[in-house]
Amino acid sequence: MSHDEKFKSGxxxxxxxxxxxxxxxxxxxEAERAAGxxxxxxxxxxPRMRGRLFEIIEMGGDGLSPLVxxxxxxxxxxxxx
Amino acid sequence: MNFKELDVSNPxxxxxxxxxxxxxxxxRACEEQQGTFALTVEGRGFESxxxxxxxxPFLQSECVSCGACVxxxxxxxxxxxxxxxxxxxxxxxxxxxxxxxxxxxxxAEMKGEEVVRMVPYKDxxxxxxxxxxxxxxxxxxxxxxxxxxxxxIRDKITDPWREVSWEEVYAHxxxxxxxxxxxxxxxxxxxxxxxxxxxxETYLVQKLVRQAFGNNNVDxxxxxxxxxxxxxxxxxxxxxxxTQDFDSVEHTDVVLVIGANPTxxxxxxxxxxxKRLREGAKLIVLDPRRIELVRTPHVEASYHLPLKPGTxxxxxxxxxxxxxxxxxxxxxFIRERCDWDEFQDWASFVLQPENSPEAxxxxxxxSAELIRGAARLYATGxxxxxxxxxxxxxxxxxxTTVMAIANLAMATGxxxxxxxxxxxxxxxxxxxxxxxxxxxxxxxxxxRHISDDxxxxxxxxxxxxxLDNEPGLRIPNMLDAAVDGSFKALYVQGEDILQSDPNxxxxxxxxxxxxxxxxxxxxxxxxxxxxxxxxxxxxxxEKDGTFTNAERRINRVRKxxxxxxxxxxxxxxxxxxxxxxxxxxxxxxSEIMAEIAATTPSFAGVTYELLEKEGxxxxxxxxxxxxxxxxxxxxxxxxxxxxxxRTAYVATDEKAGPRFPLLLTTGRILSQYNVGxxxxxxxxxxxxxxxxxxxxxxxxxxxxxREGDWVKLKSRSGxxxxxxxxxxRVAPGVVYTTFHHPATQANVVTTEYSDWATNCPEYxxxxxxxxxxxxxxxxxxxxxxxxxxxxRIVHVEAAE
Ligand code: SF4
Ligand code: SF4
Numbered sequence: 001m002s003h004d005e006k007f008k009s010g011x012x013x014x015x016x017x018x019x020x021x022x023x024x025x026x027x028x029x030e031a032e033r034a035a036g037x038x039x040x041x042x043x044x045x046x047p048r049m050r051g052r053l054f055e056i057i058e059m060g061g062d063g064l065s066p067l068v069x070x071x072x073x074x075x076x077x078x079x080x081x
Numbered sequence: 082m083n084f085k086e087l088d089v090s091n092p093x094x095x096x097x098x099x100x101x102x103x104x105x106x107x108x109r110a111c112e113e114q115q116g117t118f119a120l121t122v123e124g125r126g127f128e129s130x131x132x133x134x135x136x137x138p139f140l141q142s143e144c145v146s147c148g149a150c151v152x153x154x155x156x157x158x159x160x161x162x163x164x165x166x167x168x169x170x171x172x173x174x175x176x177x178x179x180x181x182x183x184x185x186x187x188x189a190e191m192k193g194e195e196v197v198r199m200v201p202y203k204d205x206x207x208x209x210x211x212x213x214x215x216x217x218x219x220x221x222x223x224x225x226x227x228x229x230x231x232x233x234i235r236d237k238i239t240d241p242w243r244e245v246s247w248e249e250v251y252a253h254x255x256x257x258x259x260x261x262x263x264x265x266x267x268x269x270x271x272x273x274x275x276x277x278x279x280x281x282e283t284y285l286v287q288k289l290v291r292q293a294f295g296n297n298n299v300d301x302x303x304x305x306x307x308x309x310x311x312x313x314x315x316x317x318x319x320x321x322x323x324t325q326d327f328d329s330v331e332h333t334d335v336v337l338v339i340g341a342n343p344t345x346x347x348x349x350x351x352x353x354x355x356k357r358l359r360e361g362a363k364l365i366v367l368d369p370r371r372i373e374l375v376r377t378p379h380v381e382a383s384y385h386l387p388l389k390p391g392t393x394x395x396x397x398x399x400x401x402x403x404x405x406x407x408x409x410x411x412x413x414f415i416r417e418r419c420d421w422d423e424f425q426d427w428a429s430f431v432l433q434p435e436n437s438p439e440a441x442x443x444x445x446x447x448s449a450e451l452i453r454g455a456a457r458l459y460a461t462g463x464x465x466x467x468x469x470x471x472x473x474x475x476x477x478x479x480x481t482t483v484m485a486i487a488n489l490a491m492a493t494g495x496x497x498x499x500x501x502x503x504x505x506x507x508x509x510x511x512x513x514x515x516x517x518x519x520x521x522x523x524x525x526x527x528x529r530h531i532s533d534d535x536x537x538x539x540x541x542x543x544x545x546x547x548l549d550n551e552p553g554l555r556i557p558n559m560l561d562a563a564v565d566g567s568f569k570a571l572y573v574q575g576e577d578i579l580q581s582d583p584n585x586x587x588x589x590x591x592x593x594x595x596x597x598x599x600x601x602x603x604x605x606x607x608x609x610x611x612x613x614x615x616x617x618x619x620x621x622x623e624k625d626g627t628f629t630n631a632e633r634r635i636n637r638v639r640k641x642x643x644x645x646x647x648x649x650x651x652x653x654x655x656x657x658x659x660x661x662x663x664x665x666x667x668x669x670x671s672e673i674m675a676e677i678a679a680t681t682p683s684f685a686g687v688t689y690e691l692l693e694k695e696g697x698x699x700x701x702x703x704x705x706x707x708x709x710x711x712x713x714x715x716x717x718x719x720x721x722x723x724x725x726x727r728t729a730y731v732a733t734d735e736k737a738g739p740r741f742p743l744l745l746t747t748g749r750i751l752s753q754y755n756v757g758x759x760x761x762x763x764x765x766x767x768x769x770x771x772x773x774x775x776x777x778x779x780x781x782x783x784x785x786x787r788e789g790d791w792v793k794l795k796s797r798s799g800x801x802x803x804x805x806x807x808x809x810r811v812a813p814g815v816v817y818t819t820f821h822h823p824a825t826q827a828n829v830v831t832t833e834y835s836d837w838a839t840n841c842p843e844y845x846x847x848x849x850x851x852x853x854x855x856x857x858x859x860x861x862x863x864x865x866x867x868x869x870x871x872x873r874i875v876h877v878e879a880a881e
Contacts, residue, residue: 027729
């Protein structure tokens with residue numbers, strides 16, 4: 001699958017936003033980093049966005065910061081619609 | 082004899098020297114209240130005359146048309162033209178300006194159903210009897226011929242509009258929203274509340290979304306201005322609001338203004354600030370432009386740090402570095418009010434060598450010496466207060482910048498008493514209120530997170546529905562979801578997202594992908610070019626309600642005339658909710674406020690009776706503070722201990738380079754207001770009839786650009802054309818424009834980069850190239866044609 005087929009139009013933006021959040025928390029004290037990213041995404045991301053984030057992770061998580069991948073363990077999976 | 086002619090050059094007031102007794106009250110008003118020093122007494126004895134500027138007509142002088150001199154004149158030598166034309170008023174009511182976040186009180190003086198003049202109200206606690214040209218004079222849009230007074234629908238955005246009855250439009254909305262939700266799911270629709278509308282109206286729009294649409298897809302235009310203020314101040318202090326009242330400035334010794342231009346954007350506060358500075362308070366300005374405050378009659382900033390756009394966090398953290406390394410912090414305050422361990426962690430972070438002024442000098446363009454001087458003055462000059470605006474928030478690190486500001490205030494103990502604090506200068510009249518009222522997709526009224534079971538339970542039992550405990554979509558997410566095909570309908574009250582939001586092409590693509598866009602506004606705004614349903618709105622003169630200004634002050638808006646479209650905006654939202662099956666029966670906005678008070682702890686004590694008695698109150702207003710709270714965090718922070726947060730500088734990805742070597746930053750000017758929908762429809766256009774690009778002489782010369790030339794402004798998002806003006810107000814490498822006119826569409830060039838925490842767009846930094854041009858671009862011409870086609874209306878008799 002090519003990059004373009006795999007990615008929906010908003011994906012690049014979604015990955016970008018997740019990484020921006022990770023960049024902020026990377027500068028915070030060690031213990032708060034992954035938890036901070038997960039908490040932020042749980043608080044502010046609509047389930048569709050979190051759902052798509054998990055799909056991107058399942059496809060290999062291309063472009064996502066390692067901190068986002070680490071945080072994904074505590075990001076809430078959206079309820080099935 | 083020193084004869085002077087009648088001067089009618091100002092569009093709103095006339096000066097008749099024959100009636101002047103040279104009492105000089107106008108000169109004093111201009112100096113003391115307004116701080117412009119436009120008037121002088123020329124000549125001596127019987128020969129003496131009042132003159133504007135260098136003996137010029139008012140319009141050509143430095144007069145900013147605030148009206149203070151007109152107010153002061155005892156003889157009618159200076160007189161509103163409306164009084165000359167219409168005669169004296171026969172009744173009046175006190176109300177609140179609907180333009181900026183200062184929230185000035187006015188007496189609307191009326192003759193029947195017509196406003197004769199707006200007089201600044203002496204007992205108004207935000208303005209203390211002063212005003213600016215917008216609130217004082219620019220109300221004529223209420224009667225403008227462009228106002229749409231009947232509901233309209235159309236199937237496709239290329240069709241002309243068809244006028245319909247209110248019954249038909251509600252039935253149409255009911256069936257369309259119902260069908261869309263059935264087909265695409267409950268989450269396929271949403272709403273946008275307006276920071277121009279009242280608290281009560283905003284509350285109803287979020288209620289409509291949560292109760293009738295059954296989701297949390299509600300957002301507000303604060304997304305594109307002050308959402309980082311909410312995030313940053315909530316994280317550090319525990320409340321999403323400024324800490325002081327405007328009176329506080331009278332006790333301030335050092336004023337730090339960052340990313341704000343109060344004399345243009347918040348003029349009445351700007352005048353109060355200048356007054357304090359003339360009395361001797363010191364001023365520090367952090368801004369890429371040499372804004373008026375840096376040097377204006379009898380005011381000169383002690384420090385102007387002309388930082389490169391996008392480096393706020395670096396410079397603020399360097400200020401903190403100086404304060405910590407030189408031991409200028411307030412240890413007693415920090416130990417008592419904040420978490421000492423967190424402070425120490427933060428202190429060791431700011432002390433890192435990469436945060437030193439010397440290290441920051443290169444990237445920010447501000448000399449280490451200036452940074453050190455400014456830090457010392459802020460930390461040791463007495464009561465220090467920070468005032469900031471959109472130059473702080475509209476960056477990819479907007480929220481981080483707000484936290485860096487909060488860190489400085491806590492570290493120096495400048496919080497919790499008059500004269501100090503952190504003061505966001507809000508853009509629109511009711512930005513504070515629209516945020517307070519639960520307009521964000523993750524928060525219920527009073528900033529309570531949607532996942533909080535106890536909060537949801539309050540509304541669930543009152544509204545009789547189960548509320549979704551998941552956050553909804555923000556405006557940019559709605560547009561992304563629309564392009565991706567899962568978001569199909571949007572109700573927009575009193576907002577023009579096509580013109581005000583970044584990356585116009587993307588906004589247009591999102592709107593075009595929707596099946597039902599409902600615009601509720603006074604005019605066929607730019608967003609309406611993509612709408613299927615239009616609901617006519619009412620002006621602030623035509624309804625009751627409240628606005629909340631930048632000081633958290635809840636001010637009454639009073640109806641002085643019947644809505645020209647037949648209904649106040651809250652009534653329209655109510656009828657929509659009914660069409661969607663809800664049993665709403667409010668008969669007056671006071672009943673809506675009663676519901677807000679009953680469900681929101683910080684508003685628990687607010688009633689229309691209290692507002693009648695007190696004039697206005699600042700929230701929190703409840704049992705603990707029955708008449709409101711002028712200064713917050715007096716005995717402790719709302720969150721308990723104040724939180725220091727590390728603020729590492731991250732350069733924006735929007736970088737100048739060979740293709741786009743200049744940085745564009747955007748803003749607004751005194752006579753116009755935001756997208757200009759109102760002010761463009763008043764005589765204020767005499768001061769600003771087009772957006773201009775400010776460019777430094779050096780950059781102009783290397784490009785062969787002369788004053789007044791058409792230039793093309795191009796970024797990787799798009800291009801537009803406008804005329805250039807050459808000025809040293811901007812530094813080399815930086816260009817600046819306003820976004821008041823749809824013909825310019827400055828947001829065609831801004832990008833989708835946004836604040837990491839809130840998605841507030843990065844309006845203040847766009848890499849651009851500027852080149853000579855011979856007129857409007859193809860996009861501008863196409864857009865104008867699209868807009869013209871889209872505004873066709875087929876008038877039919879509305880069925881009874
Ligand atoms: S209108 Fe305001 S700025 Fe103009 S001369 Fe009068 S007081 Fe001064
Ligand atoms: S300062 Fe703001 S609120 Fe006051 S009159 Fe001017 S626009 Fe209105």
